[in-house]
Amino acid sequence: MLKPFDDNARELDALFSVELISDGFDLLVESRGGASYGPNLARNSEYAPALELHLFRMAELGSELVELHVASSVAMKMPEHDRKVKLDKFPLPLNLSPTMDFRELRLSIGRASAAFGRTDGSDRGNRTKRMRLRMKWSVAKVMSINTLEGMLARPIATVANELPTHDPDKLQERAARVAAQYQAAAKRSIVPPPLGQSVPSKAKDSSSRFVRDPAVIAWVLNEAAGYCEICGRAAPFSRADGQPYLEVHHVRPLGEGGPDTIDNAAACCPNCHRQLHHDPGRDMLRRDAIGLIARLRDYPRIAGNVATVSKEPQIVE
Numbered sequence: 406m407l408k409p410f411d412d413n414a415r416e417l418d419a420l421f422s423v424e425l426i427s428d429g430f431d432l433l434v435e436s437r438g439g440a441s442y443g444p445n446l447a448r449n450s451e452y453a454p455a456l457e458l459h460l461f462r463m464a465e466l467g468s469e470l471v472e473l474h475v476a477s478s479v480a481m482k483m484p485e486h487d488r489k490v491k492l493d494k495f496p497l498p499l500n501l502s503p504t505m506d507f508r509e510l511r512l513s514i515g516r517a518s519a520a521f522g523r524t525d526g527s528d529r530g531n532r533t534k535r536m537r538l539r540m541k542w543s544v545a546k547v548m549s550i551n552t553l554e555g556m557l558a559r560p561i562a563t564v565a566n567e568l569p570t571h572d573p574d575k576l577q578e579r580a581a582r583v584a585a586q587y588q589a590a591a592k593r594s595i596v597p598p599p600l601g602q603s604v605p606s607k608a609k610d611s612s613s614r615f616v617r618d619p620a621v622i623a624w625v626l627n628e629a630a631g632y633c634e635i636c637g638r639a640a641p642f643s644r645a646d647g648q649p650y651l652e653v654h655h656v657r658p659l660g661e662g663g664p665d666t667i668d669n670a671a672a673c674c675p676n677c678h679r680q681l682h683h684d685p686g687r688d689m690l691r692r693d694a695i696g697l698i699a700r701l702r703d704y705p706r707i708a709g710n711v712a713t714v715s716k717e718p719q720i721v722e
């Protein structure tokens with residue numbers, strides 16, 4: 406469990422946690438309790454502003470509130486269906502939009518919390534129970550729980566785009582610039598992963614090479630944090646700028662129709678990279694890599710999308 410930071414980097418007193426589910430995630434907000442004075446000091450005293458902050462950040466992600474459950478200790482003894490509650494002013498499922506009235510939504514959640522378990526129709530009762538918000542958000546699939554929790558806990562930073570290119574020197578230079586932004590932002594904020602290119606374009610010169618998104622390289626290298634994602638060993642040496650030397654491999658090569666996205670890219674040491682390309686058992690190694698790295702997807706081979714393969718090893722291929 407952790408506490409969220411507001412946009413001024415002040416930590417709010419309100420614990421929450423996240424659980425990944427098949428097409429999104431559950432946000433669990435812990436109940437508010439105790440007193441504002443006396444020996445039983447308040448716990449999660451900033452329940453309300455934290456819940457509003459979570460709703461806003463989940464709207465920024467473009468997620469959808471699908472279900473709302475009361476998750477108090479009393480409710481947890483009931484079957485899941487009986488814990489589900491409705492909102493009085495908002496129909497579920499509800500697409501969260503950054504411009505909506507989050508105070509009104511938070512108050513409506515509070516009334517649903519209070520009315521739970523009452524049969525007289527009144528909404529008197531505890532408005533700050535432990536609640537489970539079931540969110541639909543397909544991007545959660547390619548994320549680790551830590552990244553997702555971090556995105557909800559911290560202000561989200563954006564990274565300036567660098568143009569995709571087929572030129573390996575420019576690509577390296579641009580990836581290094583994005584990597585520096587990722588590292589600067591990671592000190593206080595979480596940066597969402599780049600979208601990359603689902604259909605990588607080809608350079609409009611005679612070489613017919615694919616252009617690549619430097620942000621995909623930077624994000625994958627940042628995620629690998631200096632260790633080969635295949636063999637787990639540390640990068641064999643550092644570049645002149647001090648960054649560990651790893652290469653970014655497209656698990657389904659772009660020439661076979663793979664996308665230039667983080668769920669098709671792995672950071673690996675030069676040995677593992679050469680092996681992935683040239684080992685007679687490379688199809689097996691490819692499947693092993695997909696099993697090993699949770700964010701990777703098994704993209705099918707699409708014939709007839711063959712680009713010229715460069716002769717020299719490059720940081721990305």
Ligand SMILES: [Zn+2]
Nearest residue numbers: 633636674677
């Ligand atoms: Zn390796």
Ligand SMILES: [Zn+2]
Nearest residue numbers: 653654655722
């Ligand atoms: Zn490769």
